Amino acid sequence: MQPSASILNLLLVALLAGLDPSKTQISPKEGWQVYSSAQDPDGRCICTVVAPEQNLCSRDAKSKQLRQLLEKVQNMSQSIEVLNLRTQRDFQYVLRMETQMKGLKAKFRQIEDDRKTLMTKHFQELKEKMDELLPLIPVLEQYKTDAKLITQFKEEIRNLSSVLTGIQEEIGAYDYEELHQRVLSLETRLRDCMKKLTCGKLMKITGPITVKTSGTRFGAWMTDPLAPEKNNRVWYMDSYTNNKIVREYKSIADFVSGAESRTYNLPFKWAGTNHVVYNGSLFFNKYQSNIIIKYSFDTGRVLAQRSLEYAGFHNVYPYTWGGFSDIDLMADEIGLWAVYATNQNAGNIVISQLNQDTLEVMKSWSTGYPKRSAGESFMICGTLYVTNSHLTGAKVYYSYSTKTSTYEYTDIPFHNQYFHISMLDYNARDRALYAWNNGHQVLFNVTLFHIIKTEDDT
Numbered sequence: 001m002q003p004s005a006s007i008l009n010l011l012l013v014a015l016l017a018g019l020d021p022s023k024t025q026i027s028p029k030e031g032w033q034v035y036s037s038a039q040d041p042d043g044r045c046i047c048t049v050v051a052p053e054q055n056l057c058s059r060d061a062k063s064k065q066l067r068q069l070l071e072k073v074q075n076m077s078q079s080i081e082v083l084n085l086r087t088q089r090d091f092q093y094v095l096r097m098e099t100q101m102k103g104l105k106a107k108f109r110q111i112e113d114d115r116k117t118l119m120t121k122h123f124q125e126l127k128e129k130m131d132e133l134l135p136l137i138p139v140l141e142q143y144k145t146d147a148k149l150i151t152q153f154k155e156e157i158r159n160l161s162s163v164l165t166g167i168q169e170e171i172g173a174y175d176y177e178e179l180h181q182r183v184l185s186l187e188t189r190l191r192d193c194m195k196k197l198t199c200g201k202l203m204k205i206t207g208p209i210t211v212k213t214s215g216t217r218f219g220a221w222m223t224d225p226l227a228p229e230k231n232n233r234v235w236y237m238d239s240y241t242n243n244k245i246v247r248e249y250k251s252i253a254d255f256v257s258g259a260e261s262r263t264y265n266l267p268f269k270w271a272g273t274n275h276v277v278y279n280g281s282l283f284f285n286k287y288q289s290n291i292i293i294k295y296s297f298d299t300g301r302v303l304a305q306r307s308l309e310y311a312g313f314h315n316v317y318p319y320t321w322g323g324f325s326d327i328d329l330m331a332d333e334i335g336l337w338a339v340y341a342t343n344q345n346a347g348n349i350v351i352s353q354l355n356q357d358t359l360e361v362m363k364s365w366s367t368g369y370p371k372r373s374a375g376e377s378f379m380i381c382g383t384l385y386v387t388n389s390h391l392t393g394a395k396v397y398y399s400y401s402t403k404t405s406t407y408e409y410t411d412i413p414f415h416n417q418y419f420h421i422s423m424l425d426y427n428a429r430d431r432a433l434y435a436w437n438n439g440h441q442v443l444f445n446v447t448l449f450h451i452i453k454t455e456d457d458t
Contacts, residue, residue, distance in 0.1 A: 199333055199381035200448030202396065205414035208435065208442035212256050215239070218323055218422040219436045220273040221255075224280065225331055225429040233261075240273045240323040240422065241287060248297070255441075267302060268293060271313065273423040273436060274328035278336055278356060285327040288314050292329065292338065292359050306359035308352070310342040317341035317371040321390040321422055326371075332379040333428045339384065341371035349374065351384055351402060367400045367407060374398075376424035378433060380448070385410075390421045414444060 215238040222235055234255040236247040246264040249255040269287040276283050281303060282295045290311040294304040311327055317340065318325040328339040336354045338361075341347050345366045352364040367384070375387035375394050388397035396412035418438035425434050426446070433444035 200450040201383070202380055202385055202399070202410075202412060202446060203449045204447040205396070205412060205433065205444050206447070207444040208415060208417055208437065209445075210417070210440050210442050211252065212441045213439060214258075214441065215436075215439055217420060217439050218273055219439075220275050220423045220425075221436065221441045222275070222277050222425060222434055223427060223430065224277045225427050226279040227429070235277050235282065237270065237273070237275060240325070241271060242269060244269050246282065264295075264297065264300065266293075266295060271324040272318075272327065273323060274325055274330070274425070276329045276331050276336070276425065278331045281356075283329045283336065283359075285313070285324075285329065287324075290327060290340075292327070292354075294356075294359060304357065304359050308338055308340060308361070310344055311338075311340040311350075312342065312347075312371075317347055319377075319390065320372065320375050321420070323422060325422075328377060330377075330379050330425055331428070332381060332426060334379075334382045337379050337384075339377055339379075347371055349377070349384070349386070349400075351400065353402070363402075365400065365402050365405060369398050369400070369407070376421055378424055378426040380426050380428075380446070385412075387421075387424070390416075392416050392419050394421065417442065 215236075218240040219236070219238040221237070223232065227233065232251045234249040234252060236249070236255070237243070238245075244266040246266060247260050248262040248264065249259065250261045254261065264282075266282075266284075270284040271287045271289075272285055274285070277297075280297060282293075282297065284293050284295070285291070286293050286305070290308045290313040291305055292308055293302055295301070296303050308327060313324070313326045315322055315324055316326055319328075326340060330337050330339065334353070336356045338352045338354055340350055340352075342350055347370055349367045349369050349371050350364055351367065352361045354360065355362055369386055373388070375390035377384055377386045379385075382402045384400045384402070385396045386398040386400075387394045389395075394416050395414065396410050398407065399410050400407040416437065418440045420438040421435055422438075423434070423436035426432075427434055430443075431446060431448075433446060435442045435444060
């Protein structure tokens with residue numbers, strides 16, 4: 001058997017080291033085994049060696065160790081993956097808690113500003129939020145990435161609990177009647193403040209919001225600006241002529257769903273679409289006349305009727321879209337109004353304030369704006385606002401103040417979404433414009449410029 005070069009090198013090293021190669025043995029389990037060595041006549045080295053055992057068991061042992069190591073690595077990888085998933089989960093909890101903490105912080109700022117006005121309901125809400133936070137504490141304790149942050153959270157929760165307990169004790173120290181009177185006083189002050197904000201100058205019109213799509217291209221829908229807060233009845237009058245049916249809905253939601261609560265059959269047909277419901281009664285223009293009718297929804301009877309002297313009717317002085325819109329009845333923060341035109345005022349708009357009980361004209365103002373050039377008009381705080389068209393591109397172009405008897409040209413655009421407006425009326429309670437837009441019942445929001453006068457102002 002010829003030795004390999006590596007064994008020869010090994011023997012050479014042994015000879016150089018002064019060792020007897022014949023006694024040099026290597027465990028067959030570790031490598032080649034040399035039993036004897038000599039030189040032939042040519043000086044070549046002759047040796048007897050035994051190759052290492054091809055021990056499959058040894059191989060299996062190493063393979064087993066490798067498999068065990070691989071399994072350990074895989075186990076570690078799985079553990080890391082589990083840890084990552086848990087970390088991600090805990091991180092979401094931390095984010096949630098951070099959001100709730102910010103919310104609580106804002107609420108406690110509010111509490112610190114005026115603790116005396118804190119009510120039990122408000123306190124209960126805070127307690128419920130605290131109850132939601134408490135289960136997060138064990139989760140946060142698992143999230144050891146930042147132990148200092150967890151400790152800080154726990155301390156803040158303890159502090160919040162202490163503050164809540166103090167507030168609860170403080171609330172308990174007040175007499176309920178005393179708190180109730182304070183709330184009523186605050187409500188009165190807020191109402192007084194709102195009264196000072198009642199009137200203002202129109203600055204902007206936004207929207208519209210489409211409430212419903214129904215009826216013909218022309219019609220009217222409205223609510224009562226003087227109705228109690230919980231009374232949200234809606235009245236619906238389709239078409240501008242040849243109709244006497246008024247449909248009533250208990251709420252906007254019922255109106256949208258079509259759930260009528262009552263139907264009224266008026267004694268006369270109406271003209272135009274410019275009716276108004278005010279203080280429980282419907283005011284409308286009787287067909288083919290300049291007579292105004294006051295009809296009570298409660299009694300189903302006509303309470304008053306009166307001719308509007310010199311007022312044009314039956315498309316003599318209508319708005320630009322026609323439709324017998326000669327006489328426009330409307331209401332605002334001040335009261336009931338009629339807008340129309342007369343020959344005496346050369347077909348220009350006349351504004352009359354009406355007595356809501358008798359329909360008598362209390363006072364009139366003659367403007368210089370042609371009624372036939374107006375698309376629609378509405379009153380806000382005693383000022384008449386007139387649009388220049390009923391079609392696309394319409395805007396509030398002209399205004400007339402009955403307080404100062406002066407006018408001005410304006411430029412307040414609004415979005416005529418469905419291209420044709422046949423009714424546009426302001427509701428003082430809702431601070432909105434009700435419109436009939438080509439078979440769509442829509443609402444526009446208005447922005448008013450207010451000047452608040454205090455009691456010290458003269």
